Amino acid sequence: MIRANMIQMAAWLLARLLSFQSWKRGLWSCVRLGLIMGLSFVIIYPILQKIATAIKDKSDLYSPIVIWVPEHYTWDNFKQAIRIMDYWTTLGNTFTLSVMTTVLTAISCAFAGYGFARLKFKGSNLLFMGVILTILVPPTTILIPVYLNLKDLNLLNTYWPFILTSMTANSMKAGLYIFIFRQFFRGIPKEVEEAAYIDGAGVSRTFTRIMLPNALPSIVTVLLFAFVWQWNDSFYTTTYLTTSKVMSIQLSSLPYNLGIMLSDGVSSRADPFYQSMVLDTGMLLAILPLILIYIFVQRYFVESVERTGIVG
């Protein structure tokens, strides 16, 4: 009896093993695993490379046996890069600038987005076309006149250009944020709003008490994008700020400063490979805060965009 059962079970297992469906499924998950691992490696490879370079000693640079794991570990590269970039000051400046523009942009874009989504007035659709236009026109087209205006007003090399543009929802990629907010507010049912009005709340009260708390996912998305893009931006920062110590400027002038520092004033005498090594370390230091932030917020990042109205 037991034997018959076992034979039956074996046969069933065999049939399952040989069935086309399960083979296909197994094969697909293998292929999928391979693809995802491979592409993840492509993405992570430069970071790993930089880490491997940053902890290497100078002598390992020419050693043919050292590719990934260095023979002599050292913090020298970090010390050099931190000294030359004036890292802590730069970090503070960049952080202040990014937080400031991010918060102001989010506030002004939320107002504009709500205005365009729910509070229609004569010509609001026409103005929204203007928002689309700001997304479509390459920033280089208007760069020179803006630069000249700011120069006339003596606002260059201050944070004022950033503050003004982000207060008025015209900073980097602000059109996109307005678009995101508008789509999201349009997705919140009208009944919610009407209930608030009937209960006696005015427009501004409805907005701050009812709509904003509901729009949390889109707020998180906009905050994240604005922060990251401002942090990495070199286009506006190199135009508006030429002497301030901000991460992206320090990073782009690092090769030059490095050459001067390492060879006592004559930039051509420095060892280019060593320069490149310290440059890699500098880049690692510049993106390190972003990666740390990303580790903590990436869950919200993924979830929030999934729930944001970009899709509708």
Next chain:
Amino acid sequence: MKFMPKLRLSQRTYAQKKAMWGFIYVLPWLLGFIFFFFVPLIASLRFSLSKVEANAKGIIVNFIGFENYIEALTVNTSFNRILTESITNMVVNVPMIVIFSLFLAVLLNQKFLGRTFARAIFFLPVILASGVIMALDSTSLVQAINDANEGGSISRGLGSFELAMMMEEAGVSESIINYLTGAVDRIYQIVSQSGVQILIFLAGIQTISPQLYEASKMEGATGYEAFWKITFPMVSPLILVNVIYTIIDSFSRNAMTDLIRETGFTSFNFGLSSAMAWIYFLAVSLILLISSYLISRKVFYYD
């Protein structure tokens, strides 16, 4: 019937109040739009049509017609080449990025072990691949040494060469082969530029109701059929969004932007620089118009 006018009046004031608040909410943006966008845009158009001289007193603008445009297109040595290069790059990269990100979004939407981790890695380029980091990355010498040490670049080149040979024997046309091998060689560039696009597609896929898939499975549709008959039409509006986003995204990192800046800020030829910027803008908007026209004809809207 007597209270009707009164009601309508109060309704109108309510609507008016809303309209007023709407204007107030939009006002900051409007001010910024006028001062930081519209006026500069017109000024840039004016600069492009004139000779601009900057000196200690200020700037002098003299109207000279289309001379700057003619100079950009016929005299300047690098403008034509860089314009065609960046436009070709755009045309080549955009379909690749969109297809790749749709594929990955479908992949990342399936259930498998470590999905959260994989997603976290695939959105990392959103953070890393922007601005200076991207620009400096290409100049890293240490990476070059390592590649040489490993013989990496040679074997990688060989890989795509063999792929090309294989496809040629199979009778695939040459231009398609070149396109595909080019994609293999530029895989890092493509992966690193498709972070936001994957996010958008993933968000779109997740709004498709699962009932559609259940019903199709009941009727005996395979996964392949479900993709082409359900997923693809449902996310097709987002293809348009992503194409436009990818084109806009390419503004921030291409040779054209560098050339325009250099002409403006290093040789201080504001007129020529504005003319270049306007030619570039017109070329890009032409591409945007054509692609959105072609795609929007095929797009399927559910509602």
